[in-house]
Amino acid sequence: MRIVDLRSDTVTLPTPAMRQAMFEAELGDDVMGEDPTVNRLEAVAAERLGKEAAVFVPSGTMANLVCLLAHCGRGEEAIMGHRAHTFLFEAGGSAAVGGIHPRTVPNQPDGTLDLDQVEAAIRDANNPHYPRSRLICLENTHNRCSGAVLTPAYMAQVRALADRYGLGIHMDGARIFNAAVALGVPPALVARDADSVSFCLSKGLSAPVGSLVCGPAEFVRQARRQRKLLGGGMRQAGVLAAAGLVALETMVDRLADDHANARRLAEGLARLPGIVLDPERIQTNIVILDLAPGAATAAELAAALAARGVKVGVTEPRQVRAVTHYGIEGSDIDYGLETARAVLGE
Ligand code: TLP
Numbered sequence: 001m002r003i004v005d006l007r008s009d010t011v012t013l014p015t016p017a018m019r020q021a022m023f024e025a026e027l028g029d030d031v032m033g034e035d036p037t038v039n040r041l042e043a044v045a046a047e048r049l050g051k052e053a054a055v056f057v058p059s060g061t062m063a064n065l066v067c068l069l070a071h072c073g074r075g076e077e078a079i080m081g082h083r084a085h086t087f088l089f090e091a092g093g094s095a096a097v098g099g100i101h102p103r104t105v106p107n108q109p110d111g112t113l114d115l116d117q118v119e120a121a122i123r124d125a126n127n128p129h130y131p132r133s134r135l136i137c138l139e140n141t142h143n144r145c146s147g148a149v150l151t152p153a154y155m156a157q158v159r160a161l162a163d164r165y166g167l168g169i170h171m172d173g174a175r176i177f178n179a180a181v182a183l184g185v186p187p188a189l190v191a192r193d194a195d196s197v198s199f200c201l202s203k204g205l206s207a208p209v210g211s212l213v214c215g216p217a218e219f220v221r222q223a224r225r226q227r228k229l230l231g232g233g234m235r236q237a238g239v240l241a242a243a244g245l246v247a248l249e250t251m252v253d254r255l256a257d258d259h260a261n262a263r264r265l266a267e268g269l270a271r272l273p274g275i276v277l278d279p280e281r282i283q284t285n286i287v288i289l290d291l292a293p294g295a296a297t298a299a300e301l302a303a304a305l306a307a308r309g310v311k312v313g314v315t316e317p318r319q320v321r322a323v324t325h326y327g328i329e330g331s332d333i334d335y336g337l338e339t340a341r342a343v344l345g346e
Helices: 016-024 036-049 060-071 093-098 115-121 152-165 176-183 187-191 217-229 238-250 255-270 298-306 330-344
Strands: 053-057 076-081 101-105 132-139 168-172 196-200 211-215 286-291 313-316 319-323
Touching (some): 036 238, 053 217, 255 286
Parallel strands (some): 076 101
Antiparallel strands (some): 053 211, 196 211, 313 319
């Protein structure tokens, strides 16, 4: 059976060039700072994001966690969207490990936080009842807001607010290269107003494993210490970093194809009965659709599609997510749409 796997861009497999680079990678002990391939990846990542330094970590979850631990102490508060990956899907790590208090503000459908609401959430530092506000966390692109992109203009407003109150800004940039490609600007501009940025090599960029934390040199030194604390100090990690370097060199520009495929998928799906979806809102590679009351549930739709080889994710009882990525071609989008038509009717 033909399989079209749209569950996530995390399912991408490494390219032949990545496997070759992994085979040939020059290696050393990275905890001792001696893996030349990891060192090169960290230098390239910092340079791409316009930051002083970077540290390679095993996952996006750990990347966000080391950043939160480096920004906030126990009993301090991090303001984040109610749909933030860090809030929803990271096992409560910052609270469990760091004693960090998450304070949510509603995400707007475009992935932003309303800045008046953020300001209202900032605590009075002189009132002993309150945790101390320390950090604003943003996500770009925003996974649960259908891959929405935060603009540099919005980020500049967040920066101004954070500076007024002496807060830091962390950007969960798991898909920051999707944001940069969609905006048509360098990733350093997308990252400019964040103090720290995490990004993933193992999503749309198709490397098998790994994320980076980028920021000022002293911050990255702290993040490296937190990585060690969490057990994320890896030894000959250059086998992984080698694939990451190929990802940064060869897999960024093609993200535009994923965005075009996602838009076409959304346009086709929006025409089907029971699907509530505005294709104009799809800016990158994530399509989230709602199912109208009375239509199939998300689990029923996902099961019916999977029985025909089209895999999608269930994000809520009446919500489905489809993600385009390397390995999904235009013909796979056609097949996905044909299958959805067969399941839901025209
Ligand atoms: N997201 C995964 C799932 O965990 C939901 C996905 O399939 O999209 N930040 C953002 C914005 C993410 O979307 C993810 C992964 C992470 C962080 C965590 O990355 P990993 O999976 O490497 O720990």
